[in-house]
Amino acid sequence: MIYNVAGLMSGELGESRQHEIENERLAFGESSFTEISGPVRMIRTDRTVLVTVDIEAVTHDTCSRCLEPATVNVSVALEEEFTPKNADLMDGLNGHSQDGDDCFDPALLIDEQNFLDLSEVLGQALTGAIRIAPLCMDACLGICPVCAVNRNEIQCSCAESPIDPRWKVLAGLTERGAEFSS
Numbered sequence: 001m002i003y004n005v006a007g008l009m010s011g012e013l014g015e016s017r018q019h020e021i022e023n024e025r026l027a028f029g030e031s032s033f034t035e036i037s038g039p040v041r042m043i044r045t046d047r048t049v050l051v052t053v054d055i056e057a058v059t060h061d062t063c064s065r066c067l068e069p070a071t072v073n074v075s076v077a078l079e080e081e082f083t084p085k086n087a088d089l090m091d092g093l094n095g096h097s098q099d100g101d102d103c104f105d106p107a108l109l110i111d112e113q114n115f116l117d118l119s120e121v122l123g124q125a126l127t128g129a130i131r132i133a134p135l136c137m138d139a140c141l142g143i144c145p146v147c148a149v150n151r152n153e154i155q156c157s158c159a160e161s162p163i164d165p166r167w168k169v170l171a172g173l174t175e176r177g178a179e180f181s182s
């Protein structure tokens with residue numbers, strides 16, 4: 001997901017390029033994404049390249065209900081401005097770059113060879129789009145709190161007795177304990 005934008009930056013203001021991400025993969029932090037697909041649009045502004053991305057991807061996680069592996073779909077739409085380190089190709093940038101690169105997010109810089117790398121920005125966005133409690137499927141029944149079976153696979157009859165029988169035994173013990181101490 002690296003694009004050479006030299007031609008775009010030396011072109012006319014408002015010039016644009018359309019790219020397509022097709023079935024790419026990306027490892028980012030502890031997550032890895034596959035089947036990344038979607039359109040990428042780049043527009044040359046006076047000092048930056050405006051990038052609009054609308055992508056879908058797949059990641060693998062653990063279902064928060066049944067704890068089985070879950071295939072999770074994530075989608076991200078974002079718009080970011082990338083600033084070139086190399087000011088030569090664009091007018092009016094020289095004054096801008098005197099501030100140094102410090103004021104820019106390094107993930108949003110176009111390098112000296114005019115390569116624009118989307119992977120950091122996409123990785124951040126995709127990671128942020130993963131649900132806090134991923135599910136293997138929306139209708140996941142989870143693990144039975146009483147007998148611990150995966151209720152997607154086995155239908156247990158615990159639902160009829162909401163109190164765990166083990167708690168009943170414990171309740172009996174504390175009652176007896178109270179009798180002894182009095």
Ligand SMILES: [Zn+2]
Nearest residue numbers: 063066136140
């Ligand atoms: Zn599940």
Ligand SMILES: [Zn+2]
Nearest residue numbers: 144147156158
């Ligand atoms: Zn059960």
